[in-house]
Amino acid sequence: MAEHLSEEEQLESFKRWWKENGLSTVIVLVLAVGGYFGWDLWKDHRQARAEAASVVYQQMMEAATVKPGEALEVSRHELASALAEQLKKDYASTQYARYAALLLARLAVENNDLEAAAQQLQWAQDGADEGLSLIIKLRLARLEAARGHLDEAIAMLEGIDARSMASAYAEAIGDFQLMKGDKTAAYQAYREALQTLVLNDNQTRTIIELKLNHVAPATEAADAAPQQTGGDS
Numbered sequence: 001m002a003e004h005l006s007e008e009e010q011l012e013s014f015k016r017w018w019k020e021n022g023l024s025t026v027i028v029l030v031l032a033v034g035g036y037f038g039w040d041l042w043k044d045h046r047q048a049r050a051e052a053a054s055v056v057y058q059q060m061m062e063a064a065t066v067k068p069g070e071a072l073e074v075s076r077h078e079l080a081s082a083l084a085e086q087l088k089k090d091y092a093s094t095q096y097a098r099y100a101a102l103l104l105a106r107l108a109v110e111n112n113d114l115e116a117a118a119q120q121l122q123w124a125q126d127g128a129d130e131g132l133s134l135i136i137k138l139r140l141a142r143l144e145a146a147r148g149h150l151d152e153a154i155a156m157l158e159g160i161d162a163r164s165m166a167s168a169y170a171e172a173i174g175d176f177q178l179m180k181g182d183k184t185a186a187y188q189a190y191r192e193a194l195q196t197l198v199l200n201d202n203q204t205r206t207i208i209e210l211k212l213n214h215v216a217p218a219t220e221a222a223d224a225a226p227q228q229t230g231g232d233s
Contacts, residue, residue: 049091049094050094052091053087053090053091053094053096053097054096056083056086056087056090056091056096057083057087057096057099057100059083060080060083060084060087060100060103061103063076063079063080063083064076064077064080064103064107072107072110077107080103080107081104081107083100084100084101084103084104085100085104087099087100088100088101088104088123093127095128095129095132097124098124098127098128098132099124099132101120101121101123101124102120102121102124102135102136102139104116104117104120105117105118105120105121105124105139108120109143114143114146114147117143118140118143118144121136121139121140121143124136125137125140131164134160134162134163134165135165137156137157137160138157138165138168138169138172140156141153141154141156141157141172141176142172144156145172145175145176145179150176150179150180151180153172153176154173154176154177157169157172157173158173164198166192166196167192167193167194167196167197167198167204167208168193170189170190170192170193170196171189171190171193171208171211173189174186174187174188174189174190174193174211174215175211177189178211178215183215184215186211186215187212187215187216187217190208190211190212190215191212193208194208194212
Protein backbone atom coordinates (compact mmCIF):
# COMPACT_ATOMS: atom_id res chain seq x y z
CA MET A 1 0.00 0.00 0.00
CA ALA A 2 2.83 2.37 0.89
CA GLU A 3 4.52 1.50 -2.42
CA HIS A 4 1.26 2.23 -4.31
CA LEU A 5 0.91 5.62 -2.58
CA SER A 6 4.55 6.36 -3.42
CA GLU A 7 3.89 5.75 -7.11
CA GLU A 8 0.83 8.03 -6.97
CA GLU A 9 2.89 10.71 -5.26
CA GLN A 10 5.55 10.39 -7.94
CA LEU A 11 2.90 10.73 -10.65
CA GLU A 12 1.41 13.81 -9.00
CA SER A 13 4.88 15.28 -8.64
CA PHE A 14 5.57 14.68 -12.33
CA LYS A 15 2.24 16.27 -13.29
CA ARG A 16 3.09 19.37 -11.26
CA TRP A 17 6.56 19.55 -12.84
CA TRP A 18 5.14 19.10 -16.31
CA LYS A 19 2.57 21.85 -15.72
CA GLU A 20 5.31 24.23 -14.61
CA ASN A 21 8.10 23.24 -17.00
CA GLY A 22 6.70 21.02 -19.73
CA LEU A 23 6.03 23.66 -22.37
CA SER A 24 9.40 25.37 -22.00
CA THR A 25 11.13 21.98 -22.17
CA VAL A 26 9.36 21.11 -25.41
CA ILE A 27 10.27 24.51 -26.88
CA VAL A 28 13.94 24.06 -25.97
CA LEU A 29 13.98 20.58 -27.51
CA VAL A 30 12.27 21.78 -30.68
CA LEU A 31 14.69 24.68 -31.05
CA ALA A 32 17.71 22.48 -30.38
CA VAL A 33 16.65 19.75 -32.82
CA GLY A 34 15.45 22.30 -35.38
CA GLY A 35 18.71 24.23 -35.09
CA TYR A 36 20.75 21.10 -35.62
CA PHE A 37 18.86 20.01 -38.72
CA GLY A 38 18.63 23.61 -39.93
CA TRP A 39 22.41 23.94 -39.76
CA ASP A 40 22.79 20.65 -41.63
CA LEU A 41 20.41 21.84 -44.33
CA TRP A 42 22.28 25.14 -44.62
CA LYS A 43 25.62 23.35 -44.99
CA ASP A 44 24.14 21.09 -47.66
CA HIS A 45 22.73 24.13 -49.45
CA ARG A 46 26.09 25.90 -49.44
CA GLN A 47 27.86 22.78 -50.65
CA ALA A 48 25.38 22.37 -53.49
CA ARG A 49 25.83 26.02 -54.52
CA ALA A 50 29.60 25.72 -54.43
CA GLU A 51 29.49 22.62 -56.63
CA ALA A 52 27.13 24.34 -59.11
CA ALA A 53 29.38 27.41 -59.21
CA SER A 54 32.39 25.15 -59.82
CA VAL A 55 30.71 23.63 -62.87
CA VAL A 56 29.93 27.05 -64.37
CA TYR A 57 33.48 28.21 -63.61
CA GLN A 58 34.97 25.19 -65.38
CA GLN A 59 32.80 25.85 -68.44
CA MET A 60 33.87 29.51 -68.42
CA MET A 61 37.57 28.64 -68.29
CA GLU A 62 37.23 26.10 -71.09
CA ALA A 63 35.54 28.73 -73.27
CA ALA A 64 38.22 31.34 -72.48
CA THR A 65 41.30 29.13 -72.93
CA VAL A 66 43.29 29.47 -76.14
CA LYS A 67 46.68 28.30 -77.29
CA PRO A 68 49.60 30.73 -76.93
CA GLY A 69 49.59 33.30 -79.71
CA GLU A 70 45.98 32.63 -80.71
CA ALA A 71 43.08 35.07 -80.30
CA LEU A 72 39.82 34.10 -78.66
CA GLU A 73 37.08 33.51 -81.22
CA VAL A 74 34.06 35.82 -81.05
CA SER A 75 31.65 33.01 -80.19
CA ARG A 76 33.87 31.73 -77.37
CA HIS A 77 34.46 35.29 -76.16
CA GLU A 78 30.69 35.77 -75.89
CA LEU A 79 30.21 32.41 -74.16
CA ALA A 80 32.99 33.07 -71.63
CA SER A 81 31.57 36.53 -70.90
CA ALA A 82 28.05 35.17 -70.44
CA LEU A 83 29.22 32.45 -68.05
CA ALA A 84 31.30 34.97 -66.10
CA GLU A 85 28.29 37.26 -65.74
CA GLN A 86 26.23 34.26 -64.58
CA LEU A 87 28.77 33.52 -61.86
CA LYS A 88 28.71 37.14 -60.70
CA LYS A 89 24.91 37.22 -60.65
CA ASP A 90 23.98 33.80 -59.25
CA TYR A 91 27.01 33.05 -57.08
CA ALA A 92 28.18 36.51 -56.05
CA SER A 93 29.26 35.39 -52.57
CA THR A 94 31.73 32.80 -53.89
CA GLN A 95 35.36 33.21 -54.92
CA TYR A 96 34.36 31.81 -58.31
CA ALA A 97 32.48 35.07 -58.93
CA ARG A 98 35.63 37.03 -58.19
CA TYR A 99 37.66 34.93 -60.63
CA ALA A 100 34.90 35.54 -63.17
CA ALA A 101 35.31 39.30 -62.69
CA LEU A 102 39.06 38.92 -63.24
CA LEU A 103 38.37 37.15 -66.52
CA LEU A 104 35.96 39.90 -67.59
CA ALA A 105 38.66 42.45 -66.74
CA ARG A 106 41.15 40.57 -68.93
CA LEU A 107 38.70 40.47 -71.82
CA ALA A 108 38.03 44.18 -71.40
CA VAL A 109 41.77 44.92 -71.57
CA GLU A 110 41.98 42.88 -74.77
CA ASN A 111 39.24 45.14 -76.16
CA ASN A 112 41.21 48.19 -74.95
CA ASP A 113 38.38 49.12 -72.56
CA LEU A 114 40.49 49.98 -69.51
CA GLU A 115 37.64 51.67 -67.65
CA ALA A 116 35.48 48.53 -67.82
CA ALA A 117 38.46 46.43 -66.75
CA ALA A 118 39.01 48.65 -63.69
CA GLN A 119 35.34 48.35 -62.72
CA GLN A 120 35.51 44.55 -62.89
CA LEU A 121 38.65 44.47 -60.75
CA GLN A 122 37.14 46.82 -58.18
CA TRP A 123 34.07 44.57 -57.98
CA ALA A 124 36.28 41.53 -57.47
CA GLN A 125 38.22 43.31 -54.72
CA ASP A 126 35.15 43.42 -52.48
CA GLY A 127 35.08 40.16 -50.53
CA ALA A 128 38.27 38.73 -52.02
CA ASP A 129 40.54 36.72 -49.74
CA GLU A 130 44.01 38.06 -48.90
CA GLY A 131 45.90 36.29 -51.66
CA LEU A 132 43.42 37.23 -54.38
CA SER A 133 43.25 40.79 -53.07
CA LEU A 134 47.01 41.18 -53.59
CA ILE A 135 46.68 39.99 -57.19
CA ILE A 136 43.82 42.41 -57.84
CA LYS A 137 45.75 45.36 -56.39
CA LEU A 138 48.66 44.60 -58.69
CA ARG A 139 46.41 44.43 -61.74
CA LEU A 140 44.64 47.65 -60.77
CA ALA A 141 48.01 49.38 -60.44
CA ARG A 142 49.07 48.18 -63.88
CA LEU A 143 45.78 49.47 -65.28
CA GLU A 144 46.41 52.88 -63.73
CA ALA A 145 49.87 52.91 -65.27
CA ALA A 146 48.44 51.98 -68.68
CA ARG A 147 46.06 54.92 -68.34
CA GLY A 148 49.02 57.21 -67.72
CA HIS A 149 48.53 57.59 -63.96
CA LEU A 150 52.05 56.49 -63.01
CA ASP A 151 52.33 58.22 -59.63
CA GLU A 152 48.97 56.76 -58.58
CA ALA A 153 50.06 53.31 -59.73
CA ILE A 154 53.27 53.49 -57.69
CA ALA A 155 51.41 54.73 -54.60
CA MET A 156 49.00 51.79 -54.84
CA LEU A 157 51.84 49.30 -54.39
CA GLU A 158 54.28 51.04 -52.06
CA GLY A 159 54.26 50.23 -48.35
CA ILE A 160 52.17 47.06 -48.75
CA ASP A 161 53.14 43.78 -47.11
CA ALA A 162 52.76 41.75 -50.30
CA ARG A 163 54.15 38.56 -48.75
CA SER A 164 54.79 35.99 -51.50
CA MET A 165 54.06 38.64 -54.12
CA ALA A 166 56.68 41.09 -52.84
CA SER A 167 58.90 40.49 -55.87
CA ALA A 168 56.04 41.06 -58.33
CA TYR A 169 55.11 44.30 -56.57
CA ALA A 170 58.70 45.57 -56.63
CA GLU A 171 59.09 44.62 -60.30
CA ALA A 172 55.89 46.51 -61.18
CA ILE A 173 57.13 49.60 -59.32
CA GLY A 174 60.38 49.32 -61.29
CA ASP A 175 58.38 49.21 -64.53
CA PHE A 176 56.39 52.29 -63.54
CA GLN A 177 59.52 54.20 -62.54
CA LEU A 178 61.12 53.32 -65.86
CA MET A 179 58.00 54.56 -67.67
CA LYS A 180 58.48 57.84 -65.79
CA GLY A 181 62.08 57.97 -66.97
CA ASP A 182 63.56 57.54 -63.48
CA LYS A 183 66.17 54.83 -64.09
CA THR A 184 67.69 55.21 -60.62
CA ALA A 185 64.39 54.45 -58.87
CA ALA A 186 63.69 51.67 -61.37
CA TYR A 187 67.09 50.13 -60.63
CA GLN A 188 66.43 50.11 -56.88
CA ALA A 189 63.01 48.53 -57.40
CA TYR A 190 64.38 45.81 -59.69
CA ARG A 191 67.12 45.03 -57.16
CA GLU A 192 64.44 44.59 -54.50
CA ALA A 193 62.46 42.37 -56.87
CA LEU A 194 65.48 40.09 -57.27
CA GLN A 195 66.15 39.98 -53.54
CA THR A 196 62.58 38.94 -52.72
CA LEU A 197 62.10 36.52 -55.62
CA VAL A 198 61.29 32.88 -54.92
CA LEU A 199 64.55 31.05 -55.52
CA ASN A 200 63.28 28.39 -57.93
CA ASP A 201 61.52 30.87 -60.25
CA ASN A 202 64.32 30.98 -62.81
CA GLN A 203 62.27 32.33 -65.69
CA THR A 204 61.12 35.38 -63.76
CA ARG A 205 64.64 35.84 -62.39
CA THR A 206 66.02 36.05 -65.93
CA ILE A 207 63.45 38.66 -66.93
CA ILE A 208 64.14 40.84 -63.89
CA GLU A 209 67.91 40.56 -64.43
CA LEU A 210 67.47 41.79 -68.01
CA LYS A 211 65.45 44.76 -66.75
CA LEU A 212 68.02 45.44 -64.05
CA ASN A 213 70.91 45.42 -66.52
CA HIS A 214 68.99 47.82 -68.76
CA VAL A 215 68.83 50.49 -66.04
CA ALA A 216 72.05 49.68 -64.17
CA PRO A 217 74.58 52.52 -63.74
CA ALA A 218 77.34 52.39 -66.36
CA THR A 219 80.07 51.43 -63.87
CA GLU A 220 78.06 48.55 -62.40
CA ALA A 221 77.02 47.33 -65.83
CA ALA A 222 80.68 47.24 -66.84
CA ASP A 223 81.59 45.29 -63.72
CA ALA A 224 78.79 42.81 -64.40
CA ALA A 225 79.85 42.27 -68.04
CA PRO A 226 81.79 39.07 -68.78
CA GLN A 227 85.52 39.59 -68.83
CA GLN A 228 87.08 39.28 -72.28
CA THR A 229 90.13 37.06 -72.55
CA GLY A 230 92.36 37.37 -75.56
CA GLY A 231 95.27 35.43 -76.97
CA ASP A 232 98.75 36.68 -77.73
CA SER A 233 98.80 39.90 -79.74
